Amino acid sequence: MxxxxxxxxxxxxxxxxxxxxxxxxxxxxxxxxxxxxxxxxxxxxxxxxxxxxxxxxxxxxxxxxxxxxxxxxxxxxxxxxxxxxxxxxxxxxxxxxxxxxxxxxxxxxxxxxxxxxxxxxxxxxxxxxxxxxxxxxxxxxxxxxxxxxxxxxxxxxxxxxxxxxxxxxxxxxxxxxxxxxxxxxxxxxxxxxxxxxxxxxxxxxxxxxxxxxxxxxxxxxxxxxxxxxxxxxxxxxxxxxxxxxxxxxxxxxxxxxxxxxxxxxxxxxxxxxxxxxDGEGATKFITVRVEGGQTGEECRQVAYAIAHSPLVKTAFFASDPNLGRILAAVGYAGIADLDQTKIDLFLDDVHVAVQGGRNPAYREEDGQRVMKQSEITVRVVLGRGAAVDTVWTCDLSHDYVTINADYRS
Amino acid sequence: MxxxxxxxxxxxxxxxxxxxxxxxxxxxxxxxxxxxxxxxxxxxxxxxxxxxxxxxxxxxxxxxxxxxxxxxxxxxxxxxxxxxxxxxxxxxxxxxxxxxxxxxxxxxxxxxxxxxxxxxxxxxxxxxxxxxxxxxxxxxxxxxxxxxxxxxxxxxxxxxxxxxxxxxxxxxxxxxxxxxxxxxxxxxxxxxxxxxxxxxxxxxxxxxxxxxxxxxxxxxxxxxxxxxxxxxxxxxxxxxxxxxxxxxxxxxxxxxxxxxxxxxxxxxxxxxxxxxxDGEGATKFITVRVEGGQTGEECRQVAYAIAHSPLVKTAFFASDPNLGRILAAVGYAGIADLDQTKIDLFLDDVHVAVQGGRNPAYREEDGQRVMKQSEITVRVVLGRGAAVDTVWTCDLSHDYVTINADYRS
Missing domain, CATH: 3.60.70.12 (L-amino peptidase D-ALA esterase/amidase)
Structure with a gap:
């Protein structure tokens, strides 16, 4: 659907x-x-x-x-x-x-x-x-x-x-x-x-x-x-x-x-x-917005790392706020001098991580509420500059596997 | 399993x-x-x-x-x-x-x-x-x-x-x-x-x-x-x-x-x-060997593009020799001056593509036979040099999604 x-x-x-x-x-x-x-x-x-x-x-x-x-x-x-x-x-x-x-x-x-x-x-x-x-x-x-x-x-x-x-x-x-x-x-x-x-x-x-x-x-x-x-x-x-x-x-x-x-x-x-x-098997529409990069290019690098991570995409499918997976993707996006202690993470209006660690005020039920929505914005703040970029993606569901594992789909 | x-x-x-x-x-x-x-x-x-x-x-x-x-x-x-x-x-x-x-x-x-x-x-x-x-x-x-x-x-x-x-x-x-x-x-x-x-x-x-x-x-x-x-x-x-x-x-x-x-x-x-x-949901063990690169680095680039492609991995899961998906991954691996007319593709002993196009001698049933195995070697020949490298990976199955979509796996 x-x-x-x-x-x-x-x-x-x-x-x-x-x-x-x-x-x-x-x-x-x-x-x-x-x-x-x-x-x-x-x-x-x-x-x-x-x-x-x-x-x-x-x-x-x-x-x-x-x-x-x-x-x-x-x-x-x-x-x-x-x-x-x-x-x-x-x-x-x-x-x-x-x-x-x-x-x-x-x-x-x-x-x-x-x-x-x-x-x-x-x-x-x-x-x-x-x-x-x-x-x-x-x-x-x-x-x-x-x-x-x-x-x-x-x-x-x-x-x-x-x-x-x-x-x-x-x-x-x-x-x-x-x-x-x-x-x-x-x-x-x-x-x-x-x-x-x-x-x-x-x-x-x-x-x-x-x-x-x-x-x-x-x-x-x-x-x-x-x-x-x-x-x-x-x-x-x-x-x-x-x-x-x-x-x-x-x-x-x-x-x-x-x-x-x-x-x-x-x-x-x-x-x-x-x-x-209408992505194959999509059940959620996800906007990944990365702010505070030195260049638009590095914002896109981080946004695509998140948008392509099978672990992030399956967590969205499950409505599971297993948000450490997003931090992991930020970390391996390829920015060699990224400082994890400057990174903030938001899920819609919910402030999940602050300075690279879990926000003390973050409550699991708030993350859960947003993850259940059909439209979600992930916002990462890199704390390195003024550049911003956005990528749109969907989750990874059983139906993606079914559609693509059909003989010669 | x-x-x-x-x-x-x-x-x-x-x-x-x-x-x-x-x-x-x-x-x-x-x-x-x-x-x-x-x-x-x-x-x-x-x-x-x-x-x-x-x-x-x-x-x-x-x-x-x-x-x-x-x-x-x-x-x-x-x-x-x-x-x-x-x-x-x-x-x-x-x-x-x-x-x-x-x-x-x-x-x-x-x-x-x-x-x-x-x-x-x-x-x-x-x-x-x-x-x-x-x-x-x-x-x-x-x-x-x-x-x-x-x-x-x-x-x-x-x-x-x-x-x-x-x-x-x-x-x-x-x-x-x-x-x-x-x-x-x-x-x-x-x-x-x-x-x-x-x-x-x-x-x-x-x-x-x-x-x-x-x-x-x-x-x-x-x-x-x-x-x-x-x-x-x-x-x-x-x-x-x-x-x-x-x-x-x-x-x-x-x-x-x-x-x-x-x-x-x-x-x-x-x-x-x-x-x-023992990868999450793995049903097949796949060796991706890339030969004929100018450098080991570009062989790895191509091997990882294949090994990470969800479309290639679901085709392996389905035992579907939808092998154009492998060529597509080779093409987007990021080698800017890659010449598609020099590329050969083998699945174990089966010669699938020659000079960037389907091998006239390739028969679907031969590809199918290899795809059904639990151990498969994908071999890509780039025709650019003498470098070789190998990456090991597995397929992408329903169980991968199930395992990772379990709440807080």
Whole structure:
């Protein structure tokens, strides 16, 4: 059961002018499953993306990087589930390219104007002929209002589709932002997650899109972790269709730039957090906030050590305030000159440890009360500086083991 | 159920001349449980130790370091289970020192000649009065033949005591090596594990003991991991009583030095591997060998990424050859210039991936056959150099979650 997350209502998701979406069943791995999604982007749309830092990155990730670097306008994207096309060598690259060529052929585009995305099992050959055969049905389905269908079409072990949408006023025009994501397992994005798609009709100078997508990923998808496993296929894409009728944004630090960035970040964070809320076996949503570091980097180091500790995660699952496990994780996070006598630990409002030891005023029942909640904030104060950073994660439950010990989940 | 490991027979454990051991019930956390062990060392014994690199190291670890650095001969050690005396601040240090003073008082020693060790729950005050009250019973129990009792006396969530013993001939004399360890959870030793004690009656130049204990730890306890959590209390101690009647060893590179080191390492590795075989919930013992790295360090980086991946560990639990998960872990291990097209993967004798892609000759049933074994070797060839390193780990099962989600395990 996802933690405080429900399926989006199609009516809550604003279409983004310039984006049409079609979804169909290609039978990539299983029959009668929406497993193929195409995005069609009007002329004038600009696209930027960030991708996994995993050195075993999948073939589609390599092709996406090539096509985005190639400089031709991206006009379509094709997403399949059921097969990650990763660990597939040169043959996998050829199949990813063939998929782009097939879609480009239908649309009168060059193959380099198409971005391919795959998610699913690793080290199996992609059945690209089945994808090619299903493209006409996907194209026939294309509509601006199909964001909820797309959120469903990119799911793998997700239990719920994930989509968020918002609108802001910019220079007298209404600007729409809508996005979808999927996650579930192998989630420790390093640059982005598998998969996030965010579109806006805002008018924004094309050269701003690349730094913007990095900044959004860094503050959203790159701050969540479920199991510490960085996927081979993580991809996060930002599309701007420039259809809203406001003066173009030429700086992210202008008043309009800040309004847009804040709204985009809000949607990106909700999409990223939705992945954690629907993490494999998750029963709790945990915010790990580390304060008082010398750098943001060391705050993240400590936050990830806590967020990845199987002992901490099982204690959350059990609602057991066995909070020494959190101190142990802080201690092995890799800060060589960390002084344990300066460290404080809070669980929501409860002050658990003071100067590296148990707070004399701490009572077990207070820790217990917070541990029973479905949303918990762990706050560690390092006492070394002014830097702060936050990571979102979930607990480790029996269901995580069950889901991942199912034969070829 | 431990993986291919059974309890030691007391008759298989050779006493080490110069070492006596006493075990009793102090009621540290639970009644009617052997939870207090003392080691008494004859005059002339030399002792060296390595301890956790966790910055939240426990009070007894801090006192051990002080006493070993102090230069006075170590003549006794006191080990309690049930309470780790970690995350306990200045008060914890005072309680660890009081325990040393109490034992030293009985023996007519200085407190600085006693090493204290604690294992158990973190962030609870050590009931040092109960330990002091039980010391006379422990001392009355002291015998050279009590190694099996000691192995039992230091257990926490271990399901079996762990002890190994061997004898070698050195310069016409029989030299004995006997050791015990405990583990179970929070196991990713960084310098040593919680807890390992290794004794020999060999005559070895005292200045060699410190480099020797580091080398032994590096090749044994520092190469095992269960859950990636480095304990606050890891301690590995080597005692040499100099009672065997051979000429003193003055170089570890002499013929005798090498014989002794090999025998010590054999026992240390068995003790370390026993911890993995009895890892919390373990059903499989997995050797991860990484070859062809530029440095040993990068081989270990890759080996630990595989050994810590919850997705890899649950696939082993399920006997599911979902081996793309191993490639994904190789890819995110942090080698920035790793070339995926040079990587081969083997599961025992089965060649799974070649040049970063699935081996065309690989058949699912071959992978399945190996995955069903209780002992499996994962071999990754990086194709970058000549370095090799090995790490031992276990799978991640439902029982790991059950054990650690028990309230205050």
């Amino acid at each position: 996802p933690v405080n997350l429900s399926a989006p209502l199609a009516s809550d998701l604003h279409p983004v002018a310039g984006v049409r979406i079609g979804v169909t069943e290609a039978g990539v791995r299983k029959a009668q499953r929406k497993d193929l999604t195409v995005f069609l982007l009007d002329e004038g749309t600009t696209v930027a993306g960030v991708f996994t830092q995993n050195r075993f990155c999948a073939a589609p990730v390599q092709v996406c990087r090539e096509h985005l670097d190639g400089g031709q306008a991206i006009r379509a994207m094709v997403v399949n589930t059921g097969n990650a096309n990763a660990g597939t060598g040169a043959d996998g690259l050829a199949r990813a390219r063939a998929t782009c060529e097939a879609l480009a052929g239908h649309l009168g585009l060059a193959a380099s104007q198409v971005l391919p995305f795959s998610t699913g099992v690793i080290m199996e050959p992609l059945p690209h002929e089945r994808i090619a055969a299903a493209l006409p049905a996907a194209l026939a389905d294309a509509q601006p209002g199909h964001w909820a269908r797309a959120a469903e079409g990119i799911m793998t072990t997700d239990t719920l589709p994930k989509a968020f949408s918002t609108q802001v006023q910019l220079g007298g025009a209404t600007v729409t932002i809508t996005g979808i994501s999927k996650g579930a397992g192998m989630i420790r994005p390093n640059m982005a997650t598998m998969l996030g798609f965010l579109a806006t009709d805002a008018c924004i100078a094309p050269e701003l899109l690349r730094p913007l997508v990095r900044e959004l990923a860094d503050q959203s998808f790159n701050r969540v972790t479920i199991d510490g496993d960085t996927s081979t296929n993580d991809s996060f894409v930002l599309m701007a269709t420039h259809k809203a009728r406001h003066a173009p944004i030429t700086s992210l630090d202008s008043a309009e730039g800040r309004v847009l960035k804040t709204a985009l970040l809000e949607v990106a964070q909700k999409l990223a957090q939705a992945i954690v809320r | 431990p993986v291919n490991l059974s309890a030691p027979l007391a008759s298989d454990l050779h006493p080490v001349a110069g070492v006596r051991i006493g075990v009793t019930e102090a009621g540290v956390r639970k009644a009617q449980r052997k939870d207090l062990t003392v080691f008494l060392l004859d005059e002339g014994t030399t002792v060296a130790g390595v301890f956790t690199q966790n910055r939240f190291c426990a009070a007894p670890v801090q006192v051990c370091r002080e006493h070993l650095d102090g230069g006075q001969a170590i003549r006794a050690m006191v080990v309690n289970t049930g309470n780790a005396n970690a995350g306990t601040g200045a008060d914890g240090l005072a309680r660890a020192r009081a325990t040393c003073e109490a034992l030293a008082g009985h023996l007519g020693l200085a407190a600085s000649q006693v090493l204290p060790f604690s294992t158990g729950v973190i962030m609870e005050p050590l009931p040092h009065e109960r330990i002091a009250a039980a010391l006379p019973a422990a001392l009355a129990d002291a015998q050279p033949g009590h190694w099996a009792r000691a192995a039992e006396g230091i257990m926490t969530t271990d399901t079996l005591p762990k002890a190994f013993s061997t004898q070698v001939q050195l310069g016409g004399a029989t030299v004995t090596i006997t050791g015990i360890s405990k583990g179970a959870g929070m196991i990713r030793p960084n310098m040593a594990t919680m807890l390992g004690f290794l004794a020999t009656d060999a005559c070895i130049a005292p200045e060699l003991l410190r480099p020797l204990v580091r080398e032994l730890a590096d090749q044994s306890f520092n190469r095992v991991t269960i859950d990636g959590d480095t304990s606050t209390n890891d301690s590995f101690v080597l005692m040499a009583t100099h009672k065997a009647r051979h000429a003193p060893i003055t170089s570890l590179d002499s013929a005798e030095g090498r014989v002794l080191k090999t025998a010590l390492l054999e026992v240390a590795q068995k003790l370390a591997q026993a911890i993995v075989r």
